[in-house]
Structures are given as structure tokens and as C-alpha cells.
Amino acid sequence: MGTLPDPQIDYSVHPRVNSSDPVSPRPKPATPAHVIKSDQEALEIAERLAEKLKAGAALRDREGLLPIAELDEYSQSGLWSINVPKAYGGAEVSYATIARVIATIAAADPAIAQITQNHLAIVATVDLDGTEEQKKLFFSWALQGIRYGNAFSELKSKTVAAFETKVVFDGDDVVVNGEKFYTTGALLAHVVPIVAVDENGQGHLVFADRDAPGLTVTNNWSSFGQRTTASGSVKIENVRVPRSRAVHVTSFDHPTVGGPVSQIIQSAIDVGIARGAIEDTIAFVRNHSRPWIDSGKETAGEDLFTIAAVGDLKIKLHAAEALIDIAGRSIDVAKANPTLETVSEATIKTGESKVLTTEIAILATNKLFELAGTRSTLAEHNLDRHWRNARVHTLHDPVRWKFYHVGNYYLNGVHPPRHAWN
Known part of the structure; x- marks a missing residue:
């Protein structure tokens, strides 16, 4: 990760991302997970x-x-x-x-x-x-309590939805070959579902065990943000899985909540990043920052411009949170009654939330340093992780296209496209 090993950390117990530290497949839970009821x-x-x-x-x-x-x-x-x-x-x-x-x-x-x-x-x-x-x-x-990782996206394909990984049906089994990247969670998963297409271009989600022969998960995620997601690569070489574990994916061929479900979780991550950054901004200003000389105040928290800026951040955060809640309720409606109209409404509301959560995540993680001051950039605080996380995660799907789909829906009545990134 560009840092020297810490002698106080046992890296055999706490392996690092993008390193040679060995990471064995995780054993399945010895006891069942708790089941939440409400x-x-x-x-x-x-x-x-x-x-x-x-x-x-x-x-x-x-x-x-x-x-x-x-x-x-x-x-x-x-x-x-x-x-x-x-x-x-x-x-x-x-x-x-x-x-x-x-x-x-x-x-x-x-x-x-x-x-x-x-x-x-x-x-x-x-x-x-x-x-x-x-x-x-x-x-x-x-x-x-079994965790599903993923082997969806590919690094070398023309677009995110142009899958080159292939699945072939062989009696009671399927055989998968391909290579994946951005495989968040696969390294530490128990089961790795693989997106692959058959000879007719039909998509399938193939549930392979993490330790299946021919499945190699490489710990090579080197991004400057979201570092510990371990979103590295997966190589799939003649991975054989029972045919019963291959789900034929058709949910984007007709109106379903598949896209909005994926997207609202992305929105929630971004608003969480913003919330954490704002909390750390307030704590740092209260406990560490000095008032600016021209303010005439005794503490940084009394600075009029700082107070107003924190107010602006909180208002925008709460607006983003409110829109996520509206989007979630619209997904519930569309899930119960999936029509073109209800699914489009859920997609648009979720897209709107993605715009606001992206904006507040970038704004809050940038404002942190302006309001907290130069000392907040010291390595001992590691507050730059907020900005790095926001900048990387908000790249998942470009919000410039959210503006377009939202506008086209309201202005021209054009229903948004259906895929996992919308």
C-alpha cells in the first residue's frame, strides 16, 4: 500500500490488500448467523x-x-x-x-x-x-451466514455490460471460463457468483465455491480509495459447477427492480461516506482547529463562516438521506407491483438520490480540510481517507448520465434503460 510494515501488526492474522500476504479461502460459518426479524x-x-x-x-x-x-x-x-x-x-x-x-x-x-x-x-x-x-x-x-462475493465486471471488455466470460452446459454441470476485475468481496467470500454468457448471449449467474478448482482470486486491488474492499481480480479456468447453481438472468429483459436495488446501495454508501466525513469535520473543528485571526473568536467553532458551512453540509446531507428514503419506498412499491411505470419511477428516484449522494460525498470530504485547517491533513489523522473513498466509490457509475435519464423522463416521458448500473 506504499507504507512500511508496522512491527506491531501481525500480518499473518491481518493480511494486507495488494500484497504478498497469504489469504486463504474463508471457512464457512461454524454456527448459523443470527436471523433478523424486523x-x-x-x-x-x-x-x-x-x-x-x-x-x-x-x-x-x-x-x-x-x-x-x-x-x-x-x-x-x-x-x-x-x-x-x-x-x-x-x-x-x-x-x-x-x-x-x-x-x-x-x-x-x-x-x-x-x-x-x-x-x-x-x-x-x-x-x-x-x-x-x-x-x-x-x-x-x-x-x-454464507457470504457471496462477485465476479461480474471485466477490465478489458468494450463496456461494463459486454461480458466475455463464457459458460458452456455439459450434462448436469456448467463449465465457465473468463477473467474478471473489480471483484469486490470475492477474496473473502465463501461463494463467488460469476456472470457469464452462453453461446446465445444469454446471461447466467453461476455460483462457484471460493475454493473451486480453476477459480483463482488475486489480491491485486491498488486503488487509492476504498482500499480494503479487496476488489481485485478473478481468473476462471474450466470451473465446473452443478447446473442447478446456474441462475438464468432475465430480470433486465422486462421491468424489475434489479437495477434500482443495486443503485440504492451505492447511494447509501456515498451518503455514509459524507456522514462520516461531516462527523469528523465537526469533531476536529471542536477539538483541534484554531480560530482564524480575522474572526475575533476564541474558538474555531465560533467562526461565522465555519458555522454556515457546517449548516450547508448538514442540509445537503439530510436532503440526500431523504431522497434515498423516498427511493427505497419506491423500490418497495415496484417490487410488489412491477410494471413499466412503477419500475421507471423507482429507477428515476434512485437515480436522483445517486446525484445528491455523489455531490454531498465529494463536497463534504473536500470541505473537511478547508474547515478543519492545515493540521487536519497530517498523516496521523488519516482524514484524507474520506476524500479518497468518496472519489473512488462515486466513480462506480457516472452521475452525468443520471441527469440525462432523469431529465428525459420528466421532459419527454422516456423510460430509463434497465441494467445493473441504472
Whole structure:
């Protein structure tokens, strides 16, 4: 990660991102995960867990330490199965609640929050596209605490949706070949779902065990932000999986909430980054910053311009949070009654939230240093992690296209496109 090893850290227990530290496949949970029963319980558990995660977030980012123990506690908490349908034993909480849960975790450590994103999106995809037997199997795994990583995006394809990874059907099995990048969570997952296309160009989500022969996960994520997501690469060489574990994905061929579900979690991560940055800004101004000489004030917190700037940040944060909540409720409506109109409404509202959360994440993480002052840039505080995380995560899908789709919808009545990035 560009830093010298810390002699006080045991890297055999706490391996680093983008290093030669060995990372073995994670053993499946020895005991079943807790099963959450309600929206309120999910929020309460998220708050308690966030307090723990926040304590080591700066150190993990600085040293590039993979959050192994933290992920185990997180997935065992039950928060990774809160969108499993009630008919299969899950809480099936509102997507507004899911967004609040993710934002709470992201305010403490956005890298850990991002690792959850693909797992929850996969659970939603199984709900939309899985057969009855596949739903029983994959939902039960999620409820047990099994973590799904991902092998979706590709580094060398023409666009994010131009998949070159291939799946071939061979009797009772499928065989997959390809190469993936941006594989958030795969390194520390128990199961790695792979997006692949068949000879007819049809998409499939193939659930391979993390230690399956031919599946190689490389710890080579070198981004300056979201460092400990371990979003490296996956090589897939003749990986053989039972055919029953291949979900035929058709949810973007007709109106479903597949896209908005993925997107609202991204929005929640960004608003969490903003919230964490604003909290640290306020704490630093109160406890460390000096008042500017021209203010005539005794403390930095009495500076009129600082007070107004914090007010502006809070107002914009609350606006973003409110729009995420509106988007979550619209996803609930579209999930219960998926029509072109309800799904478009959910997509547009979620796109609007993505714009505001991107803007407040970038603004808040930049304003932190302006308001807190030069001493806030010292390495000992590692506050630049907020800006690095915001800058990297908000690149997931360009908000310039959100403005276009939102405007085209309201002005010309054009329904937004359906894919995982919208």
C-alpha cells in the first residue's frame, strides 16, 4: 500500500490488500448467523456494529488491512440476509431500511459497507430470476451466514455490460471460463457468483465455491480509495459447477427492480461516506482547529463562516438521506407491483438520490480540510481517507448520465434503460 510494515501488526492474522500476504479461502460459518426479524432490529444491530467498525477504520485504511474478523462479525449479525423474502425465512425489510443500514455501516467504514453491496444485489437477483429450488438453496445459504462475493465486471471488455466470460452446459454441470476485475468481496467470500454468457448471449449467474478448482482470486486491488474492499481480480479456468447453481438472468429483459436495488446501495454508501466525513469535520473543528485571526473568536467553532458551512453540509446531507428514503419506498412499491411505470419511477428516484449522494460525498470530504485547517491533513489523522473513498466509490457509475435519464423522463416521458448500473 506504499507504507512500511508496522512491527506491531501481525500480518499473518491481518493480511494486507495488494500484497504478498497469504489469504486463504474463508471457512464457512461454524454456527448459523443470527436471523433478523424486523426493520427496527436491523437498524439497531447496524448502529451497534458500526460503533465497533469505526474504531479500527482509519488503521485498516492506512495499513491496507483486510477486514477479516470484522466481516465475520458483520455477516454473522444477520444484516447480510435482511432482503431474503419472508416466505423463505428472511426479514424482507424495506429497501429504505436496507439503505439506512448500509449508510450506517458506511459512515463507520465504507469499504466494509461496499463488500455487502454485491451480496445483497445477488440475493435480490435470485429472488427475481431463480427457480424455486435455487431460491430455497441460495436463500438458506444467506441465512446461514454464507457470504457471496462477485465476479461480474471485466477490465478489458468494450463496456461494463459486454461480458466475455463464457459458460458452456455439459450434462448436469456448467463449465465457465473468463477473467474478471473489480471483484469486490470475492477474496473473502465463501461463494463467488460469476456472470457469464452462453453461446446465445444469454446471461447466467453461476455460483462457484471460493475454493473451486480453476477459480483463482488475486489480491491485486491498488486503488487509492476504498482500499480494503479487496476488489481485485478473478481468473476462471474450466470451473465446473452443478447446473442447478446456474441462475438464468432475465430480470433486465422486462421491468424489475434489479437495477434500482443495486443503485440504492451505492447511494447509501456515498451518503455514509459524507456522514462520516461531516462527523469528523465537526469533531476536529471542536477539538483541534484554531480560530482564524480575522474572526475575533476564541474558538474555531465560533467562526461565522465555519458555522454556515457546517449548516450547508448538514442540509445537503439530510436532503440526500431523504431522497434515498423516498427511493427505497419506491423500490418497495415496484417490487410488489412491477410494471413499466412503477419500475421507471423507482429507477428515476434512485437515480436522483445517486446525484445528491455523489455531490454531498465529494463536497463534504473536500470541505473537511478547508474547515478543519492545515493540521487536519497530517498523516496521523488519516482524514484524507474520506476524500479518497468518496472519489473512488462515486466513480462506480457516472452521475452525468443520471441527469440525462432523469431529465428525459420528466421532459419527454422516456423510460430509463434497465441494467445493473441504472
